[in-house]
Amino acid sequence: MKKKIFKRMMATSLVAAMALSMTACGGSSDKDASADAEKPAAEADKAEEPAAEDKAEEPAAETEAASEAADASTGEASGDYEECALTISWWGGDSRHEATQKAVEAFQKKYPGITVECTYGAWDGWEEKMATAFSAGSAQDVNQINWNWITQYDSDGSVFLNMDDYKDVFDQSQIDSKWIEMCRASDGSLAGIPISMTGRIFYWDKTTFDEVGVAIPTTLEELMKAGEAFKAKGDDYYPLCLGEYDRMILMVYYLESKYGKDWVTGSTLNYSKEEIVEGLEFIQSLEDGHVIPSIATIAGDGAASIDQNPKWIDGRYAGIWEWDSSASKFSDAAEGREIVVGDYFPDFGDNKGGFAKVSMAWAINAKTEHPKEAAMLVEYLMNDAEAAKILTSERGIPVSKAALAASEADLNPTVVEANGKVLSWVSNNFDPYFEDAKLKNSPDGVYYDVMGGLSYKDYSVEEAADILIEGVNDVISGAE
Amino acid sequence: MANNSVAVPGKKKSFKDVCKDNIGFFFILPWLIGFCVFKLYPMGSSLVYSFTDYNLFDGMNVVGTLQNYVDVFTDRKIVTALKVTFKYAFFEVPLKLVFALFIAYILNFKIKGVNFFRTAYYIPSILGGSVAIAVLWKAVFRDDGLLNGFLAIFGIQGPSWLSNAKCALFVVIFLRVWQFGSAMVIFLAALKGVPQDLYEAASIDGASKWRQFFSVTVPMITPIIFYNFVTQLCQAFQEFNGPYIITQGGPRGATTLISLLIYNKAFKEYDMGMASAMAWVLFVILAAFTAVSFLSQKYWVFYSDEED
Numbered sequence: 001m002k003k004k005i006f007k008r009m010m011a012t013s014l015v016a017a018m019a020l021s022m023t024a025c026g027g028s029s030d031k032d033a034s035a036d037a038e039k040p041a042a043e044a045d046k047a048e049e050p051a052a053e054d055k056a057e058e059p060a061a062e063t064e065a066a067s068e069a070a071d072a073s074t075g076e077a078s079g080d081y082e083e084c085a086l087t088i089s090w091w092g093g094d095s096r097h098e099a100t101q102k103a104v105e106a107f108q109k110k111y112p113g114i115t116v117e118c119t120y121g122a123w124d125g126w127e128e129k130m131a132t133a134f135s136a137g138s139a140q141d142v143n144q145i146n147w148n149w150i151t152q153y154d155s156d157g158s159v160f161l162n163m164d165d166y167k168d169v170f171d172q173s174q175i176d177s178k179w180i181e182m183c184r185a186s187d188g189s190l191a192g193i194p195i196s197m198t199g200r201i202f203y204w205d206k207t208t209f210d211e212v213g214v215a216i217p218t219t220l221e222e223l224m225k226a227g228e229a230f231k232a233k234g235d236d237y238y239p240l241c242l243g244e245y246d247r248m249i250l251m252v253y254y255l256e257s258k259y260g261k262d263w264v265t266g267s268t269l270n271y272s273k274e275e276i277v278e279g280l281e282f283i284q285s286l287e288d289g290h291v292i293p294s295i296a297t298i299a300g301d302g303a304a305s306i307d308q309n310p311k312w313i314d315g316r317y318a319g320i321w322e323w324d325s326s327a328s329k330f331s332d333a334a335e336g337r338e339i340v341v342g343d344y345f346p347d348f349g350d351n352k353g354g355f356a357k358v359s360m361a362w363a364i365n366a367k368t369e370h371p372k373e374a375a376m377l378v379e380y381l382m383n384d385a386e387a388a389k390i391l392t393s394e395r396g397i398p399v400s401k402a403a404l405a406a407s408e409a410d411l412n413p414t415v416v417e418a419n420g421k422v423l424s425w426v427s428n429n430f431d432p433y434f435e436d437a438k439l440k441n442s443p444d445g446v447y448y449d450v451m452g453g454l455s456y457k458d459y460s461v462e463e464a465a466d467i468l469i470e471g472v473n474d475v476i477s478g479a480e
Numbered sequence: 481m482a483n484n485s486v487a488v489p490g491k492k493k494s495f496k497d498v499c500k501d502n503i504g505f506f507f508i509l510p511w512l513i514g515f516c517v518f519k520l521y522p523m524g525s526s527l528v529y530s531f532t533d534y535n536l537f538d539g540m541n542v543v544g545t546l547q548n549y550v551d552v553f554t555d556r557k558i559v560t561a562l563k564v565t566f567k568y569a570f571f572e573v574p575l576k577l578v579f580a581l582f583i584a585y586i587l588n589f590k591i592k593g594v595n596f597f598r599t600a601y602y603i604p605s606i607l608g609g610s611v612a613i614a615v616l617w618k619a620v621f622r623d624d625g626l627l628n629g630f631l632a633i634f635g636i637q638g639p640s641w642l643s644n645a646k647c648a649l650f651v652v653i654f655l656r657v658w659q660f661g662s663a664m665v666i667f668l669a670a671l672k673g674v675p676q677d678l679y680e681a682a683s684i685d686g687a688s689k690w691r692q693f694f695s696v697t698v699p700m701i702t703p704i705i706f707y708n709f710v711t712q713l714c715q716a717f718q719e720f721n722g723p724y725i726i727t728q729g730g731p732r733g734a735t736t737l738i739s740l741l742i743y744n745k746a747f748k749e750y751d752m753g754m755a756s757a758m759a760w761v762l763f764v765i766l767a768a769f770t771a772v773s774f775l776s777q778k779y780w781v782f783y784s785d786e787e788d
Contacts, residue, residue, distance in 0.1 A: 128747040135536045135750075152750075153537050299643035299731045302622025304614075437748045443730040444557055444744060452732050 083113030084370045086377055090118075090144035091126040093329070096394045100381075103390045107380045114373055134159055134365075141368040142377050144395070147358040150183060150191045151432040157187035161364035164190045166375040174383050174400045182358050182430075192361030193378055196396025198325045199356040199422035200249050202240075202342030205334060208318035212237065220345045227291035230318070241306055241317035242283075242292045244451035245440060250321050251279040256428045257344075257353030264431035267476045269469060276465040280454060287455060293317070295455035307333040324418035325359050325396035331414065341418045344425050355430035356422055359396045436475045446471030530757035536750035548757030558758060560733055561741040564649065565762075568737055569716035572653045576712055577705065580660040584667035585693065598668070605661030613655070614725035618642070621651050642727065645734035652722045652735050656715075663708045670704035671697065702781045710773050717766050738762055 090100055097120050104116045119140055121129075127146070133139040134153045145160075153159050163170055172180055175194065185191040204216045209226075212233045217223040226239040242250060252263045255278070261270045271279075286292045303309035307330050311317045315337055320330060324341075331339040344352070362381065364374045381387050388403035392410045397419040433439075439446045450468045453459035459467065493501075505512070530549070533542040552558050587598050607613055620626045621641035628638035641647045674697055682692045698705070720739040723729055729736035729744075738758065746755035 131536060131747065131750060159537075296640060296643035296731065297623075300623035300640040302618035302625065302642050437750075441744060441748050443728055443733060444736060444741065452730075456732055458732065 081111060081114065081373050081376060082370060084373050085115045085117065086142065086368075086370060086374055087117045087119065087140035088142040088377065089130070089140040090120050091123045092120065092144075092394070093122070099391050099394045103381060103387045104377075106386055106390060107377060110380070110386075111373075111376065114376075116377065137365075137367050139365045139367075141365055141370065141374045143363050143365065144195070145192055145361050145363045146435075147182070147192075147194075147361060148432055148435040150185055150361075150363070152436070154185045154191050157185040157189040157191065159366055160185065160189075160191035161366045161368065161371055161374070162189035162191070163193060163364070163375070163378075166372065169372055169375040170379045171383055171402075174402045176399065179358065179399050183361055192358075192363035193382055194358040194361050194399050195382070196325060196359045196399055196419075197356045197423060198323045198359035198396055198419070199354060199426050200246075200253065200321055201324050201344070201418050201422050203320050203322055203327060203330060203418075204239075204340050204342050205312075205315050205318040205337050206340045207337040208237070208315040209239075211315070212318075214239075216340065216342065218343050218345070219347045221347060223291055223345070224285075224289050227286075227289040231290040234316070236293075236311065237316050238290065238293050238318065240286070240292050240319035240321065241298065241309070241312060242286070242321055243298060243306060244295060244442070244448045246321045247283050247292075247451045248447040251283050253344075253354040254282050254348050255279045255353070256349075256355070257351050258349030260349075260351040260353070260428075262355075262428045262431070264433065264472065264476055265429070269472050269476065273462075273465050273469060276468060277461050280450075280461045280464050280468075283451070284454060284461065295452050306330070323359065324415060324422045325393075327414050327418055328393075328412055339414070341414060341421060343421070352425050352427045354422075354426040355428045356426045357430045431476070433476050438475050439471060446475075526756040526759060529753050530760050532753045534753040534756075536752055540753075548754050549761070551754065552757055552761050557733065557736075558738070558741060561736050561738045562761075564734065564736060565717060565719075565738045568649065568653060568719060569713060571650075572656050572716045572719075573709065573712045575653065576657045576660050576663060577708055579657055580663035580708070581667050581705070583660065584664045584671055585697070587664075587668060588671040598665075601664060602661035605659045607659070608721065611725065617651065617655060617726050643731050645731055648727050648731055648734050652719075652726060655722045655726065656719065663712060666704055666708055667701070670701040674700045699782055703783055706773070706777060706781045710770055713769055713773065714766060717762060717769070 088100075088104065090096070092100075100120070101118055104118055108114060108116055130139060130143065130145075130149075131153065134149075150160065163172070170193065172190075172193075179194045179197060180190065183190060183192040183194055206216060209216055212226075212229050214226045214229045215222070217226050217239070223239060230237040230239050255271060255275060256263065258278075259271070259275060264270060287294055298306075298309070301309050301311055306312050306317070306320055307326075309317065312320070312330070313333055313335075315334065319342070322330060327339070327341070344354070362378045364371060364378065368374050381391065382398070382400045383402045385402065385406035388398065388400070388406040389410060391398075391403075392407050393412045393415050397411060397416055398404050398407065437445065442448055443452070446468060450459070450464045450471070453467070454461065454464045531544055531546070532540045533545065533547070534540045583601055587594055587601070591597070618625070622628075623640050623642075625641075627641065631638040639647050641651050678696050678700070679692055682696050687695065718739055719737055720743065723735040723737055723740055724743075727735040729740050739762070742755050742758045742762070745751045745758065
């Protein structure tokens with residue numbers, strides 16, 4: 001008898017342990033676990049509020065919202081909204097997570113009755129995750145998206161909500177129409193709201209340049225001379241470090257400065273083989289002149305990215321060519337070193353070549369059950385003064401005039417300087433297929449193949465140019 | 481599952497009897513459902529996709545095409561990835577088996593603290609392909625890393641492990657060879673099963689330890705060697721984590737194994753049709769290798785219950 005009881009107890013505890021372990025597995029395998037962890041707290045906050053208070057607060061919220069809507073000259077007052085649960089997703093680093101969560105909390109306070117569940121993570125693997133979610137229709141209501149997702153996921157305008165239909169909730173007048181137009185899907189619908197604009201610019205490690213005894217380069221000629229001076233200092237010292245994709249973008253900026261025309265228009269590559277060969281030779285001359293390390297050298301450093309490369313951290317690589325919005329990541333990594341924003345080189349050519357792109361956008365899932373409330377959340381995150389002060393430059397320098405005015409004092413001055421320089425310089429248009437996975441994928445994308453092959457001497461410049469032209473044409477031939 | 485009821489011709493079975501007869505299915509139902517939903521259905525649909533141009537966002541426009549399969553054998557990148565995968569498996573599997581068997585053989589002796597060593601050697605297998613391992617591996621193999629630093633003590637200038645195509649594949653192979661724990665444990669169990677009297681008889685006949693190993697131990701454990709060989713071969717052809725976390729397939733595609741390329745095709749280029757075709761080609765290759773291995777059994781695997 002005793003044995004039987006013991007057996008039963010054992011069986012029960014084993015079943016319980018199995019059930020527990022299965023729940024645990026579910027939790028740990030879910031990347032959103034951390035986001036969900038936030039949820040109970042938010043919900044608990046809400047639960048503590050008595051229902052009567054909820055109701056009492058509502059009219060105040062309504063008037064506040066209404067007055068704001070009137071301020072922003074939006075037609076309908078967004079005060080009358082449905083109580084609902086929204087979901088939002090974004091990628092980024094810890095500081096962006098914290099700021100966005102705070103902004104979401106503030107939104108919930110402003111609009112009682114709307115709860116927002118956050119899902120967030122690092123960029124690694126994020127695109128794959130969201131691609132499948134959009135394809136399956138299970139993406140969140142509001143999503144931070146990469147600009148090229150509009151062309152890639154929304155080929156028929158059915159994936160993202162047309163923001164033009166919610167003009168009375170989201171105030172488009174706060175954003176330069178030039179940037180708004182860049183977020184239209186192929187059917188003309190407004191698939192996303194640009195959060196910030198970004199372009200590539202040089203950042204220099206002034207500390208190293210001072211050590212080497214060379215001034216920060218302001219022309220290509222000075223940069224080439226700096227290469228020699230750095231070589232004299234040590235074989236592993238370089239004034240600039242460029243990965244494969246950095247090389248590609250610099251080459252396009254160089255060619256656009258020289259020839260003025262856009263890299264691609266629609267389904268036409270505007271550059272001839274001779275011109276591209278010239279661009280590739282320019283990149284190769286940087287490597288030959290000890291201005292940039294070879295791709296093999298960078299691979300040998302064993303770092304996942306330049307900001308994690310010990311040679312950038314300790315100053316042996318003294319320059320980068322990066323998105324202006326990424327400045328803080330690089331300057332934080334090079335702790336104790338003075339990182340300054342560089343200038344574009346006038347001796348690249350007669351034109352102010354280069355492009356700015358929408359660094360990221362807010363887009364609403366077309367399948368959302370609460371489009372208006374989702375648009376209210378986007379309006380809040382984009383244009384509300386309170387949110388702007390919380391979010392500052394976490395997603396680059398905001399393009400929303402209202403947000404910029406409210407947060408100007410809190411913005412990272414280096415990013416502001418870089419962004420100002422980029423937007424006042426670049427004059428070429430950006431092709432949405434430039435970042436197509438077939439081109440940009442590491443390591444089997446065309447850019448990686450061309451620039452890596454050139455650096456490893458697997459290809460001559462002519463061969464590399466042929467591969468690049470074929471690869472780009474293959475991708476853009478699908479464009480209108 | 482035992483059925484005591486005797487079937488009488490012409491008499492219909494009662495519902496209870498039918499239930500009793502098939503109760504086994506009820507017990508395996510959870511597994512069966514899981515298998516159908518998570519294995520059979522995805523496999524079936526991927527086979528269908530492989531004959532289409534299915535793209536995650538553009539949908540299916542061409543159905544019933546063999547183009548994907550033609551591309552698998554003509555696309556330069558895919559052919560290179562297949563070659564790299566063969567090379568990987570060719571070196572990784574034997575190295576891992578030899579290493580695992582060697583360590584298991586040593587750990588089979590009565591040494592002080594042997595249990596500690598058994599645990600210690602198993603630890604790398606638990607770590608798998610995590611980010612921490614990627615950091616460790618890069619720290620060891622980068623140009624100014626631990627290994628080259630160690631070689632420098634003896635005046636040897638080590639190669640650039642991560643940027644040289646040949647060395648990079650070795651770095652990725654070495655990760656899995658290092659994680660030999662599970663194969664080792666199985667070998668250890670097999671070694672324990674070899675009857676001691678065979679060794680006694682061999683030593684009376686004057687056989688050296690070396691001779692005993694090759695003439696007694698190895699033949700006795702061939703079924704286990706065979707088992708480990710097949711499982712490791714399957715794992716090697718499907719290897720993904722190692723190159724994904726350490727080299728991301730670089731340098732110049734030298735560590736882009738076929739599974740990595742399948743992943744990129746499916747989840748970065750959203751070309752599900754092509755990715756499915758590649759996966760099926762990999763499946764057929766693996767099935768062929770496994771079949772050949774099974775056929776080769778009769779030449780080198782000895783089961784103790786076999787008659788001479």
